[in-house]
Amino acid sequence: MTELLNNFITDIIDDDIKNNKSKSFINTRFPPEPNGYLHIGHAKSIFLNYGIAKQYKGSCNLRFDDTNPTKESMDYINSIIDDVKWLVGIKNIGKILYASDYFDRMYELAIELINQNLAYVDDQNIDDIKKNRGDYNIQGIESPYRNRSIEENIKLFKNMKNGMYQDGEKVLRAKIDMNAKNINLRDPIMYRILHAHHPRTGNEWCIYPMYDWAHGIEDSIEKITHSICTLEFEDHRPLYDWFLEKLKIHHPKQIEFAKLSMTYTLFSKRNLLKLVDNNIVDGWDDPRMPTISGLRRRGYTAKAIKNFVLSLGVAKREAISDFNHLEYYLREDLNSISYRKMVVLDPVKLIIENYNEEESEFLEAENNPENSSYGSRMIPFSKELYIERNDFMENAPKKFFRLSVGREVRLKHAYYITCTGFKTDETGKLVEITCTYDPSTKGGWSNDGRKVRGTIHWVSAKDCLNAEIRIYNRLFNIERPTLDNIHLDSKTIITNAKIEPSLVEVDFNQKYQFLRLGYFVFDKESNENNLIFNQSVALRNNWK
């Protein structure tokens, strides 16, 4: 995790420092709009911006781009703060800043631009503005209000601010070039009238700055040196530069990179919002969602997400990352930190014929074979156990290393057993397996050189607890989905899982590996009477 960021952006920064275009302290920012929850695509931007600032001994702050009150809310602001804290650590988050704190300054600078005769109030309605903007092939037409006097523009702009007009009645536009090939430069709108309640400034303002006008000023005020954003803003860079140049204020360098996309997932807030609103998922933090809060509930760690996005690198080429790649880093982290437990998802009784019914004993089980400091626990063993239904096969092929009549397997941490028979009900369903155990193999080992290829997990029938276990699958069934490709079986709920008694205590911070099955965490809906687990990811499995 200490690896150095080395990509085309750090190359640019290195050049800028070498050519004295920039100080060696590099300041960045993570500037989300609070109009939805953060997803793993944002995590890439977060680790890039915070990582660069750290690497170049500068600062990185969380700044909310809260310039559109019609889409934003405190709920989103709070969720974003929680997510960034969780990802980068509470002490590394930097300052929490808001574009709305700069509204006064932006207003002053707009007046300044009007005074330079570089901005004007336009009375055209939305349709006329659109029509007169032209398109790729058609030149724009200058607004009839474009050449108002500076004094009149100042007066009208103040009136706009003071609430003398209705929404949409007037806008403030920059006076650039209606024939520019880049349509963003055809007199872009700087302010629109919005009589809306802002989550932070309330009803103080009824004019709100547009992104292009606001963003560069925000960066400038914060002394950002390199303003990193995604590819779709490339066309906006000339405008970013134009405003800062005319204003003669600190001018950060905007650099664009390709955002993250992943197979089997949808990223746009528009689509994620639909999944939530249409109840396809159970909220923004549904464990199937690619949101930070969803991944966290699913049992992902910040470290796994960080290692994943860092492994991806940074480039301008648009790329779709493989979901497997993310899961690899999750397993890598979870393998080293999770507590091993034995849990049976689809239980079937196993009776040990030569084990005394009254007897019972405790066997020692290591908590993490990767790390002995995790210690061990004692688990109860008795005559009747539960094992996994699919660990038995009536007519087993040679390579089936588990239970079948006459075959010997190891019960993990316990004994070798040999299957003696099985019972089915009238429908042919397996209801009970019988076996004998070898008392000399306590702990699951013998020194006689016996080869026991298979090892299966189990729980003691009279000691185990019941739990609900939620298994998740991809939300979409094709690699590059649209909302039409919802995977209908993306969630399976198992209500009668049998779990070892050491899991009785609900601990939301702990990661578990259920032996031979996968990684699991307690779901937030768990309580001491209702143990609920989410599967984070299954173990890799080469069998079948």
Add this chain to the structure above:
RNA sequence: UGGGGGAUCGUUCAAUGGUAGGACACAUGGUUUUGGUCCAUGGAAUCGGGGUUCGACUCCCUGUCCCCCAGCCA
């Protein structure tokens, strides 16, 4: 049919005029009280066509394909 960007193993990122390399995925073998982990090995790529050069993923010309842009969203 305007403007802006991009094209390297299946996927993703390197190589900045000098042996195309890593990770994931896949395959094979080894270790193993998890068919996990770990270890080893293997297959696998420079979008096409010209040119410059002793030498081109890299520079030049040309073609093709992909992405973004016509919100009072960000």
